[in-house]
Amino acid sequence: MAARTQALSRERIVGAAVELLDAAGESGLTFRALSAQLRTGPGAIYWHVANKDELLIAATDAVLAPALAVGGADDTPQEAIRAVAVAVFDAIDGHPWIGSELSRASLQPAMLRIFERIGRQVQALGVPVAAQFAAASALRNYILGVGVQNAANARAAQPGADRTELLETAAGVWASLDPGEFPFTRAVAGQLSGHDDRVQFLDGVDLILAGIAGLRPPQ
Amino acid sequence: MAARTQALSRERIVGAAVELLDAAGESGLTFRALSAQLRTGPGAIYWHVANKDELLIAATDAVLAPALAVGGADDTPQEAIRAVAVAVFDAIDGHPWIGSELSRASLQPAMLRIFERIGRQVQALGVPVAAQFAAASALRNYILGVGVQNAANARAAQPGADRTELLETAAGVWASLDPGEFPFTRAVAGQLSGHDDRVQFLDGVDLILAGIAGLRPPQ
DNA sequence: ACCTGAACACCGTTCAAGT
DNA sequence: ACCTGAACACCGTTCAAGT
Numbered sequence: 001m002a003a004r005t006q007a008l009s010r011e012r013i014v015g016a017a018v019e020l021l022d023a024a025g026e027s028g029l030t031f032r033a034l035s036a037q038l039r040t041g042p043g044a045i046y047w048h049v050a051n052k053d054e055l056l057i058a059a060t061d062a063v064l065a066p067a068l069a070v071g072g073a074d075d076t077p078q079e080a081i082r083a084v085a086v087a088v089f090d091a092i093d094g095h096p097w098i099g100s101e102l103s104r105a106s107l108q109p110a111m112l113r114i115f116e117r118i119g120r121q122v123q124a125l126g127v128p129v130a131a132q133f134a135a136a137s138a139l140r141n142y143i144l145g146v147g148v149q150n151a152a153n154a155r156a157a158q159p160g161a162d163r164t165e166l167l168e169t170a171a172g173v174w175a176s177l178d179p180g181e182f183p184f185t186r187a188v189a190g191q192l193s194g195h196d197d198r199v200q201f202l203d204g205v206d207l208i209l210a211g212i213a214g215l216r217p218p219q
Numbered sequence: 220m221a222a223r224t225q226a227l228s229r230e231r232i233v234g235a236a237v238e239l240l241d242a243a244g245e246s247g248l249t250f251r252a253l254s255a256q257l258r259t260g261p262g263a264i265y266w267h268v269a270n271k272d273e274l275l276i277a278a279t280d281a282v283l284a285p286a287l288a289v290g291g292a293d294d295t296p297q298e299a300i301r302a303v304a305v306a307v308f309d310a311i312d313g314h315p316w317i318g319s320e321l322s323r324a325s326l327q328p329a330m331l332r333i334f335e336r337i338g339r340q341v342q343a344l345g346v347p348v349a350a351q352f353a354a355a356s357a358l359r360n361y362i363l364g365v366g367v368q369n370a371a372n373a374r375a376a377q378p379g380a381d382r383t384e385l386l387e388t389a390a391g392v393w394a395s396l397d398p399g400e401f402p403f404t405r406a407v408a409g410q411l412s413g414h415d416d417r418v419q420f421l422d423g424v425d426l427i428l429a430g431i432a433g434l435r436p437p438q
Numbered sequence: 439a440c441c442t443g444a445a446c447a448c449c450g451t452t453c454a455a456g457t
Numbered sequence: 458a459c460c461t462g463a464a465c466a467c468c469g470t471t472c473a474a475g476t
Contacts, residue, residue, distance in 0.1 A: 008441080031469065041442045043471075048440095052469065103322050103367040105375060107392050112404060119403030133407040133414070138361065138423035145364030148322040156324060173326050184338030185331060188352040195352075204357035211430035227460080250450065260461045262452075267459095271450065 008040060010048045010058070017059045021097045025155070029056075057108045060101045064110040067091040068117060077124040078209055084117045085143050085205045089198065092147040093163065099151020102144060115140050122212070131215045138208055146201050168193050227259060229267045229277070236278045240316045244374070248275075276327045279320045283329040286310040287336060296343040297428055303336045304362050304424045308417060311366040312382065318370020321363060334359050341431070350434045357427055365420050387412050 006012060016037050020029045031042040031052070038045075049055045067090070071083040092099045102111060119136040127135050153166045161169075174182075174189035225231060235256050239248045250261040250271070257264075268274045286309070290302040311318045321330060338355040346354050372385045380388075393401075393408035 030467090032467090035443095041444090042469085043443065044441050046470070100322065103319065104371055106368055106371040107375065107389060112396070112401065116401050116404045119407065123403060130410075132403075133410045134419050134422045135426065136403070136407070137419065138426050141364030141368060141423065142357065142361045142427075143364070144367060145360030145362070148363060148367055149325050149360060152323055152325040156326065170326060174331075177331070182331065182335050184342060184351075184355070185335045188338065188355070191349075191352045200353050200356065203353045204360065207354065207357050207430035207434075208361075208427055209430070210433050211426035211428070214429050215426075249448090251448090254462095260463090261450085262462065263460050265451070 008038060008044055008048060012038065013045055013048055014055070014058045014062050017055055018062055018095075021059060022095055026097045026100060053105070056101050057105060057110075060098050061109045061113075063095050063098060064088070064091055065113060068113055077121040080121045080124075081118060081139065081209065082202060082205055084114065084121075085139075085202065086198075088114060088143050088147055089150075089201055092150055096151045096154035099147045099149075100155075103148050111140075111144075114143065125212065126216050127212060128215065128217060135212045135215060138212075139205070142204060142208055146204070150197075163197060167195075167197060227257060227263055227267060231257065232264055232267055233274065233277045233281050236274055237281055237314075240278060241314055245316045245319060272324070275320050276324060276329075279317050280328045280332075282314050282317060283307070283310055284332060287332055296340040299340045299343075300337060300358065300428065301421060301424055303333065303340075304358075304421065305417075307333060307362050307366055308369075308420055311369055315370045315373035318366045318368075319374075322367050330359075330363075333362065344431060345435050346431060347434065347436060354431045354434060357431075358424070361423060361427055365423070369416075382416060386414075386416060 013034070016034055017029055020033055020037065024033075029052075031045055035042040035045060045055075049058070067087045068084065070087050071080045075083065092102075098110075102108075105111070115136060118139050119132065122132050122136045122139070125135075150163075153163075153170065154161075157166050157169060171189050171193035174185050174192060177186055179186055232253070235253055236248055239252055239256065243252075248271075250264055254261045254264060264274075268277070286306045287303065289306050290299045294302065317329075321327075324330070334355060337358045338351065341351050341355045341358070344354075369382075372382075372389065373380075376385050376388060390408050390412035393404050393411060396405055398405055
């Protein structure tokens with residue numbers, strides 16, 4: 001069968017939006033570019049999607065929802081939390097625009113999914129009910145903070161750069177700061193360029209998990 | 220002396236930008252609105268500021284730098300870290316646009332200031348050198364995550380709403396989620412509307428501080 | 439019900455021309 | 458050195474008109 005123009009649908013629109021965002025970043029997604037790729041007019045998209053915000057939220061969820069389907073049934077709660085954290089980290093690494101998008105709407109489905117996944121494991125850890133909300137929030141906020149930070153790093157650099165190059169650049173800026181005003185930041189600049197930020201991200205998760213462990217009543 | 224048109228300057232431009240952002244949010248800052256308020260043409264601003272990104276970074280730093288000048292000399296490291304965290308939290312509460320802006324550029328001065336302040340206190344806590352970077356990063360990432368989240372909440376609601384109203388709205392959404400898919404989020408929805416999110420923010424800081432305490436070698 | 443594409447009301451940014 | 462403001466190259470979104 002010959003290739004034929006497919007009918008427009010919300011799914012096709014969201015899929016094309018993800019492609020544009022991956023290929024050209026946040027500024028690459030315009031209704032004109034999107035409608036050109038879909039071989040239609042810009043107005044057609046509005047029949048399936050209310051506006052650009054809704055499109056961005058849908059694109060974020062389309063990438064994150066499958067990424068969050070990780071972790072075996074026999075994981076410990078700590079392992080399951082690390083698995084969620086790594087899934088979000090890697091999704092943002094592969095699609096930096098997600099990092100900025102997650103920070104635009106707090107009740108978007110992707111954010112709720114992350115919170116829910118973490119919260120169940122916090123329950124499984126035996127954290128008292130009154131402290132579960134704070135514990136799950138702390139983990140989610142940390143993960144969101146790292147993701148946003150990494151997305152900003154990626155946006156600041158040239159499109160092709162990988163994480164190692166980004167860290168080199170940041171290390172250079174840190175090392176050139178005023179020693180009187182930024183002694184600490186300068187002192188740790190060396191660690192920045194050598195380290196694996198994925199490992200350090202998980203160290204931070206473990207730090208919070210260690211704090212959460214202290215919330216558990218003595219058995 | 221009669222009021223007279225002041226000469227344009229970077230400071231006046233940044234000050235007017237902060238006023239516009241506070242009054243009308245991120246979408247309120249345009250070069251046309253800004254130049255109208257400064258009684259000049261849009262092109263004049265470009266003599267003092269390279270572009271809109273630089274203007275936003277300068278506006279963020281103009282609000283955060285003085286806010287970070289808190290804390291007495293006799294604070295414990297923990298107290299000093301909490302003071303920095305609260306300063307950032309309150310600055311974002313009063314100027315929600317800062318929350319989004321902080322997430323746009325990782326090497327901007329406001330972000331570096333926060334990291335430096337926290338890092339010095341982490342040193343003072345006696346954390347081993349090799350772990351200082353991870354500890355300071357974890358705290359900064361958590362603070363950034365909360366700030367971004369709160370800014371998103373504020374943007375989602377009507378301009379006048381205070382934090383209590385925002386939480387009520389979120390609690391309503393959470394309570395209406397599918398029980399099969401979101402049991403944890405639904406279960407804690409009740410805690411959301413009753414609690415003080417400023418207190419809970421500090422609970423999260425304490426959680427990380429507790430984890431960091433475990434990094435200290437036994438004396 | 440769904441698509442078309444011109445038109446509207448904006449943007450950030452540039453730049454020749456002024457003082 | 459600094460300011461002016463028209464103009465350029467875009468945006469998101471709407472809507473009459475089509476099928």
